[in-house]
Amino acid sequence: MTISITRAQQDQWQQTGYLKLPGFLTPDETRNLQEWVEEISEWPASDDQWMHHFEQTPAGIRLARTEYLLDFHTGIRSLLTTGKIPEYAGSLIGEPAVLYKEKINYKYPGGGGYAPHQDAPAYEFIHNHITCSIAIDAATPENGCLFFAPDLHRQGLLHLDEHGCIEPEFALTLNWEPVPMQPGDALFFSSYAPHKSPPNKTEQPRRTLYLTYNALAEGDRREAYYADKRRSLAEIGQTSAEKLQISKIGHFNGKPVERS
Ligand SMILES: O=C(O)CCC(=O)C(=O)O
16 A cells, blocks of 8 residues: 655645644454554553553543553554555655554543653654654543644754753743544654643543654664663662653653652
8 A cells, every 4th residue: 555645735744743633543453443542551560561640630540551562463464564554654744654652542531641842862773753643532632632733843852851852931831722533633843843742630541642753763662761761760769659650751740750
């Protein structure tokens, strides 16, 4: 299959740094993905296979994120590494793309939001990368959909704070636009596109799949990325109890799990 991006889609991508494609997955593909995410969310915690990250919500300890899924789910592996998702990613990058990382953010009721940030500082092994997010549940401003500040993705890294996020004062000056999604919609965005999301203030989950691809010319760096991330989180986890660290940048505003 060869993907062709329309002129209008290219223009929007170039102009804003993100591109929403409604109905990107078929209803069958969407249903399959919803079932797979349900299955994955029931996997037990593991130290050396998939990576579950938990947060404290008003309803108790809930999953905030699961990542490193590829080797443990054949359906997910095929969806992420063959067909339209990597093809679209390659078309937008402008050359063949390879998966760099994959994660599900669950954002269950009461789940934390994300401070204004660009993804690029968290992805140290590559330069040319984009993310495809796919809605598992409807995403709205109330349950924590993404907000973007358009037209800034060609400016490299913006003013960053000590957590690797966009300086809060500077973030307040930006023009943030919500990007609501329906299940099966895709949203591609540049790793330099400033984005943020509020907490989930509703009683329903807002689960989203995030897939990051890099130009194959930069190599397949996924295993190196995850080895480094596991090492780094193990070190941080031992020294910080105040901030819940689920990434190499401190963008997640979820509450650390309260241990009794
Ligand atoms: O899932 C969200 O609400 C935001 C996710 C995000 O920006 C990230 O994981 O870097």
